[in-house]
Every structure is written in structure tokens, then in C-alpha cells.
Amino acid sequence: MLIYAAAIPIAAQDNYEIQVYASDTVAPKNTMLELHSNFTIDGSEPVPGSQYTADGTYPTNHALHETVEITQGLSNWSEVGFYIFTSTTGGQGFQWVGDHIRPRVRVPDSWHWPVGVSLSTEIGYQRPRFSPDTWTWEIRPIADKQIGRWYFAVNPALERSFHGPSVSQGVGFSPSAKVSYDFTKVISGGFEYYASYGSLGGFYNLHDQQQQLFPAIDLNVSPKWEINFGVGVGPTASTDHLIVKAIIGRRFDWSGHHEPGSSSSTQ
Numbered sequence: 254m255l256i257y258a259a260a261i262p263i264a265a266q267d268n269y270e271i272q273v274y275a276s277d278t279v280a281p282k283n284t285m286l287e288l289h290s291n292f293t294i295d296g297s298e299p300v301p302g303s304q305y306t307a308d309g310t311y312p313t314n315h316a317l318h319e320t321v322e323i324t325q326g327l328s329n330w331s332e333v334g335f336y337i338f339t340s341t342t343g344g345q346g347f348q349w350v351g352d353h354i355r356p357r358v359r360v361p362d363s364w365h366w367p368v369g370v371s372l373s374t375e376i377g378y379q380r381p382r383f384s385p386d387t388w389t390w391e392i393r394p395i396a397d398k399q400i401g402r403w404y405f406a407v408n409p410a411l412e413r414s415f416h417g418p419s420v421s422q423g424v425g426f427s428p429s430a431k432v433s434y435d436f437t438k439v440i441s442g443g444f445e446y447y448a449s450y451g452s453l454g455g456f457y458n459l460h461d462q463q464q465q466l467f468p469a470i471d472l473n474v475s476p477k478w479e480i481n482f483g484v485g486v487g488p489t490a491s492t493d494h495l496i497v498k499a500i501i502g503r504r505f506d507w508s509g510h511h512e513p514g515s516s517s518s519t520q
Contacts, residue, residue, distance in 0.1 A: 267384065268293060268313065269320045269338045269350065271467070271485065271498045273406050273431035273445050276369030276397045278359050279326035279504070287479065287502035289320040296493035304344060308385050308418075313493050317341040318350075322502075330361045334373075340383060351384075353377025359395075371395045386417030391427075402435040404443070411453075422452045427463075433471065441471040445483060463492045477504045 270289045279285045296313030297306050306312050317340070324334040334357070338350035359371030375391040390413045397406035408429045414420050427450070433443030445467040451457035469483030479502030487494050 267318075267379075268296075268493060268496055269318045269340075270322065270336060271445075271447065271465075271483070271496070272481075272500065273429045273447075274371075274373065274393065274395045274408050275406055276359055276371040276395050278330065278332040278357055278371065279324050280506075280508075281326045281328050282506070282508040283326045284505045284507065285322075285324040285326075285479075285502055286505065287322040287324070287500060289318075289322060289498070289500050291318045291320075291496055291498045292316070293318075293493050293496050295495040305382070309381070310385065311340070311342065311345060311382055315342060331356070331358045333357070336377065338379065338383075349380075351377060351379035351387075368396050368398045381417075384417070386414035386419045388416040389414050404431070404433045404435070404441070406431045412449075422454075424453050426450045426453055426456070431469075433469070435473075439473050441473060443469060445469050445485075447485075460490050462489055463487070464489050465492055465496070467496075467498070478502065479504075 268291050271291055293313045293316050298314050299305055299312045300307055319339050321337040322334055324332055326332050334355040336353040339347065340350050341347045353375050354377060355373055355375040357371055357373035360366050373393045378388055381387050391410055393408050393410040395408050410427045412425045412427050427448060429447045431443065431445045433441045435441045447465045449463040451462065465485045465487045467483035467485040469481060472480040474480065479500060481500040483498045485496040
């Protein structure tokens with residue numbers, strides 16, 4: 254979910270934190286520390302004679318985007334996450350991009366719903382050289398289900414810009430989804446899908462939409478660890494065409510006893 258031109262709606266995840274959320278939240282008195290590393294093999298290029306793309310942002314081609322995500326469990330049904338976005342390229346070096354904060358609540362296990370359901374909201378700032386829409390807000394419903402060895406998740410996110418060229422476009426629709434299969438107790442594999450269709454008032458044509466498909470692997474080595482790898486292909490003109498991503502996460506239990514807890518990220 255990537256930003257190329259002012260005509261394209263804002264997308265809160267961009268290519269800094271490429272992740273389909275699961276419904277679980279981090280357990281109280283637990284902290285989840287994650288590093289998201291995304292390298293764009295084939296992305297946007299600067300316009301001739303300039304170091305920027307047509308919308309005035311840095312090109313994504315051969316950029317390494319790394320995001321630190323810190324999530325603190327508040328209760329059995331709530332958490333809050335904080336993001337630090339960075340970018341490294343040969344031309345600009347290492348740069349801070351921005352920060353987001355993300356509170357989230359979920360349906361408690363005691364309600365015995367047939368599917369996992371949670372709701373996150375994310376608001377934050379990105380520097381204008383990395384996103385024309387500097388202040389953005391996202392609300393993300395999350396639903397998921399484990400059926401035997403199969404896992405399904407859907408995140409139909411709604412997004413809004415508060416400062417930038419997309420303000421007049423209103424609310425945008427940027428869904429993501431995941432399906433995976435547990436090949437063993439340790440290895441799961443499947444597909445993750447990310448898109449940004451445009452404003453709810455009228456979707457863009459396919460050429461201007463952002464669409465990506467990631468074959469991805471999850472390594473379930475321990476309840477304390479989260480490990481995810483994927484290679485994303487973007488077939489539309491407004492999407493980076495090839496990205497490699499990795500998520501490495503570690504859960505810390507401050508309660509004094511070893512409780513598995515829950516994860517705020519994909520399984």
C-alpha cells in the first residue's frame with residue numbers, strides 16, 4: 254500500500270509496516286517489540302533532472318524501510334502500539350520518516366464469538382518528503398479465524414488525511430487479507446493481499462489502484478517470537494512492483510510468570 258502521486262489516496266501502512274493484523278491483543282503486563290524491514294527491489298524513480306518523484310517525495314526504488322513497533326498490553330482486551338518509521342537509501346542515507354500511535358481493543362474471549370474480532374485506530378505524522386499527506390488517521394476492523402490448519406484474516410481499513418492533497422478525497426478504502434496453512438507445527442505459508450482502492454465516494458480505475466500480493470511464510474518457533482517473511486508483487490502502475498519484507502518480533506513478559514499471551518500481528 255504505497256503512495257506515488259497526489260491523485261492516489263493516502264495509505265497508512267505504506268511500505269513501512271506491511272502486515273495483516275490478527276484479532277488478538279498483547280496480554281497485560283507484556284510488551285511486544287517488532288522490527289519491520291522492507292526493501293524495495295523495483296519501485297518508483299525520480300523525475301528526470303530531480304531527486305524526487307512527481308509528487309515531491311523521495312523515490313522508493315532500492316529503499317530500505319525499517320520500522321520499530323512497540324506494543325504494550327493494557328488489559329485482556331486492549332493494547333496500545335507505537336511506531337517509529339525510518340528510511341535508508343544510497344542518495345539520502347538514513348532518515349527518520351515519522352511516528353504513529355495505535356490503540357486497539359478486541360472482543361473478549363469470554364464472549365465466545367465464533368470468529369476473532371478487534372478494532373484498531375491509528376493516527377500519526379510522516380514527513381512531507383516521504384508522504385504528501387503528512388497527518389493521517391486509520392480505523393481498521395479486524396476479523397480472523399483458525400479452522401484446523403487453515404488461518405484466515407481480513408482487515409477492511411478506512412483511511413483519512415487531515416493535512417495534504419488527499420484531504421478533499423474524504424475517506425479511502427484500503428483492505429488487506431491473509432490466508433495461510435500450517436504445514437508443520439513450526440512452518441506456516443500462504444498469501445497476503447494489500448490494496449488501496451480510492452475514495453469511498455468513487456474508486457479509482459485499476460491503473461491507479463494499489464494492489465500487492467505477498468507469498469509469505471510464518472515461523473512459529475516459540476510463543477515469545479514472531480517471524481514472518483514475504484516477497485510482494487505489485488501488478489498495477491501505482492504500486493511498487495517488487496518488495497521483500499521481514500518481521501522479527503519478541504514478546505517480553507513483565508508479570509513475573511510465563512504466560513504465553515497473545516500477539517497483535519499475523520500468525
